[in-house]
Amino acid sequence: MNSGHQDRRVIPRDKDGFYRFIVTVNFISWLVLIGALIVFHFARPEMVTGLQTYWGIEGRTTWSDEHVDMLVVLLQICLGMALVTMLLRSRRNRREADNYGVNLFILAGISMVSLVTLNVTVA
Template sequence: MNSQQPDRRRKSRDKDGFYQFVLTVNSVCWLVLIGALVVFHFARPEMVTGLQTYWGIEGRATWSEEHVDALIMLLQLCLGMTLLTMLLRSRRNRRREDNYGVNLFILAGISMLSLFTLNVSVA
């Protein structure tokens, strides 16, 4: 090993640029999931109450196609970025105190389950 360069395993995580990049991508993944939840709100069928029926106010009883397409795209983007982040973290974790990040597994599970449920219920 070259004695002039510092050992990157001894460098603190706050100063590691790669680790900061992975954290940023992880944060973006969670923001994309929140955006998908907002799009889901507009994509789902509206609940038509008895009062709306009485007053003659129409509600949408089907899924909004353009919102469903955007929702699927956001969920696929979230899943892809999460899997990429998992791969990057697995290649880089070399310190003893490095943990793998349970939140990535949760995010990937939410994304896969949402895509599966959306394909089953909308298709």
């Protein structure tokens, strides 16, 4: 029955191309979340201190629409990538040493909570 292919359950995970792909997508989705955090910094209202008010320096007290739109897109991409990766891992885990990847649940949770909070706060 063996047609020259090695059983993928005995191949080490770091040699499996599909596993490498999943790890790469997972890494990229975490980078997208870091990018979303950077965009969040520029999207939120600025804190206007008493000294700024005294000297007449104006600060933005509302959310930046352009940055909020970009933030929503980045969070949606992050959530989508996390969910797809979770689905792929659930279909592929067959080795005894395979774990499900708690970081994906954390990533999806952070993305969902951020989207809901952003929707409630900005809208």
